[in-house]
Amino acid sequence: MTCAVLSIGTELTRGELVNSNAAWLFASLTDLGFDVSLGATVDDDEPRILRELERLAQTSRVIVCTGGLGPTTDDITTLAVANLLGVSLERDEASLEHIRRRLAKFGRTLTETNAKQADFPKGAEILANPVGTAPGFSVRIGTALAFFMPGVPREMKRMFEEQVVPRIRDLAPNDSYQIRLRTFGLPESTVGERLDGVAQAFPGITIGYRAHFPEIEVKVLARGATQAAARDLCERATLEVKQRLSDVIYGEADDTFAGVTGRLLRKKEYTLAVAESCTGGLVGHLLTREPGASDFLLVDVVTYANSAKTRLLGIDEEVIRGHGAVSSEVACAMAEGVKRVSGADVSLSLTGIAGPSGGSPEKPVGTVFIAVAGPSGVKVVERHFPGDRHQIQTLAAYVGLNLVRQMCGAPG
Incomplete structure (x- = not known):
C-alpha cells in the first residue's frame, strides 16, 4: 500500500527549520512495510494545502501530515481540512479539558487561542497528545486515510507511535523487510563501490544510502511474496553487506x-x-x-x-x-x-x-x-x-x- 507524507509550515518552506519529521516518518513507514511513494512540503496557505491533500489522496491510501495544529493565527491546517471536506468545526470537550489541565501545570490559563486546538472537522477521529497541547485527528479524504499531527518532533513521534501505528499497521502489505546499517569512516561513493553487485546477486533487494555527516547509513530493503520471505532475503543480503563493510559498520537501526x-x-x-x-x-x-x-x-x-x-x-x-x-x-x-x-x-x-x-x-x-x-x-x-x-x-x-x-x- 502506498503512503504519502505532507509537511505543513512556512518555517519549513523558508528554510528556517530543517524538516527532520519527514525523514523520520519515511523511515518509520518503510519499517512498517509501506511503500512511501510521495513526500511534499507546503507553507501555511490554505489553497496550497488543499491542492496538496487532493493530489496526494488521488494516489495514496494513507497520508501522514505534520504541522499547523498550534494556537497561532498561521496554524490553519484543521480549518483547511474542514473546508476541504465541506464540514464545520466542532469543539471536543475532552480535548479542551486536557489542554486546560496541561496549561495549568505550567501556571498558565486557557485562552481562546489555546482553545481552538480543541476544534476538529466534524466526524474526525481525535488522536490524543500526552506530551503537548495540540491533539491530532484523522479523516478520510476520498479513499485515503489521512492523519494530522503536530509539528513538534517530540509530540509527533509519540502520537505516531501510540495513535497512528495501531490504526495503520494492518494496512501494510507485509511483503517487505528492511535492515539499516550505520557506518563511519568511508565516503558515500566508496561505500557504494564496495556494495556494487549486491542487489544483482540478490533479486528483490534494493540498496539505499543516506548521508548524514559524518556517517553513511546503508539501507537493505527486501520485497518478497510474504514478509517472512522478505526477511529471509534481507538477512542473507545483509550478511554480504556486512562482510564488505566490516571495517566501517558500527551499528544498526537507531544506534549512535x-x-x-x-x-x-x-x-x-x-x-x-x-x-x-x-x-x-x-x-x-x-x-x-x-x-x-x-x-x-x-x-x-x-x-x-x-x-x-x-x-x-x-x-x-x-x-x-x-x-x-x-x-x-x-x-x-x-x-x-x-x-x-x-x-x-x-x-x-x-x-x-x-x-x-x-x-x-x-x-x-x-x-x-x-x-x-x-x-x-x-x-x-x-x-x-x-x-x-x-x-x-x-x-x-x-x-x-x-x-x-x-x-x-x-x-x-
Missing part, C-alpha cells in the same frame, strides 16, 4: 556512534576520562546525550588554554614550548594526565587546529592529534581533516571515539 562506544566501555567494565582542546567539549556532549553515560564517563575537561593543560593535567610547560600545543607529545601528555588525575581505565585526548585561522605550512588547519591511553599503553594518531570548523571538530570527535572503540575490541 557515542551510544555504541558507551556500550563497549560498559561491557569491558572500563571507565573513561576525556581531555579536549580543539573540540571544545564535543566528545563529552556526544557521550552525555546518551542515557547512562555516568556508568563509565568520569570526567570531560576542556583544556583550551596552554595554562589549563599545565595546571589541570600537569603537563610540563617545556613539552608545550618544545613541541607546540598541537603535537603528538602534548596529545600523549593530555591523555596520560587526565587518566592520572581521574583514575580512569581509559582516557582520550584531542588537540588541533579547527580553523578557520591558526594554521601554518607545517600544521595547516585541520591538523589534529588524538591520543588514547589504556591498559595496553598509549596510541597517538595524526589526522588532517577537510572542511570547515564544525566538520573538523566533528570528524575529530568521531575518530577519537573510534579509537576508544578499538581499544575496547571493536574492528576498524
Whole structure:
C-alpha cells in the first residue's frame, strides 16, 4: 500500500527549520512495510494545502501530515481540512479539558487561542497528545486515510507511535523487510563501490544510502511474496553487506556512534576520562546525550588554554614550548594526565587546529592529534581533516571515539 507524507509550515518552506519529521516518518513507514511513494512540503496557505491533500489522496491510501495544529493565527491546517471536506468545526470537550489541565501545570490559563486546538472537522477521529497541547485527528479524504499531527518532533513521534501505528499497521502489505546499517569512516561513493553487485546477486533487494555527516547509513530493503520471505532475503543480503563493510559498520537501526562506544566501555567494565582542546567539549556532549553515560564517563575537561593543560593535567610547560600545543607529545601528555588525575581505565585526548585561522605550512588547519591511553599503553594518531570548523571538530570527535572503540575490541 502506498503512503504519502505532507509537511505543513512556512518555517519549513523558508528554510528556517530543517524538516527532520519527514525523514523520520519515511523511515518509520518503510519499517512498517509501506511503500512511501510521495513526500511534499507546503507553507501555511490554505489553497496550497488543499491542492496538496487532493493530489496526494488521488494516489495514496494513507497520508501522514505534520504541522499547523498550534494556537497561532498561521496554524490553519484543521480549518483547511474542514473546508476541504465541506464540514464545520466542532469543539471536543475532552480535548479542551486536557489542554486546560496541561496549561495549568505550567501556571498558565486557557485562552481562546489555546482553545481552538480543541476544534476538529466534524466526524474526525481525535488522536490524543500526552506530551503537548495540540491533539491530532484523522479523516478520510476520498479513499485515503489521512492523519494530522503536530509539528513538534517530540509530540509527533509519540502520537505516531501510540495513535497512528495501531490504526495503520494492518494496512501494510507485509511483503517487505528492511535492515539499516550505520557506518563511519568511508565516503558515500566508496561505500557504494564496495556494495556494487549486491542487489544483482540478490533479486528483490534494493540498496539505499543516506548521508548524514559524518556517517553513511546503508539501507537493505527486501520485497518478497510474504514478509517472512522478505526477511529471509534481507538477512542473507545483509550478511554480504556486512562482510564488505566490516571495517566501517558500527551499528544498526537507531544506534549512535557515542551510544555504541558507551556500550563497549560498559561491557569491558572500563571507565573513561576525556581531555579536549580543539573540540571544545564535543566528545563529552556526544557521550552525555546518551542515557547512562555516568556508568563509565568520569570526567570531560576542556583544556583550551596552554595554562589549563599545565595546571589541570600537569603537563610540563617545556613539552608545550618544545613541541607546540598541537603535537603528538602534548596529545600523549593530555591523555596520560587526565587518566592520572581521574583514575580512569581509559582516557582520550584531542588537540588541533579547527580553523578557520591558526594554521601554518607545517600544521595547516585541520591538523589534529588524538591520543588514547589504556591498559595496553598509549596510541597517538595524526589526522588532517577537510572542511570547515564544525566538520573538523566533528570528524575529530568521531575518530577519537573510534579509537576508544578499538581499544575496547571493536574492528576498524
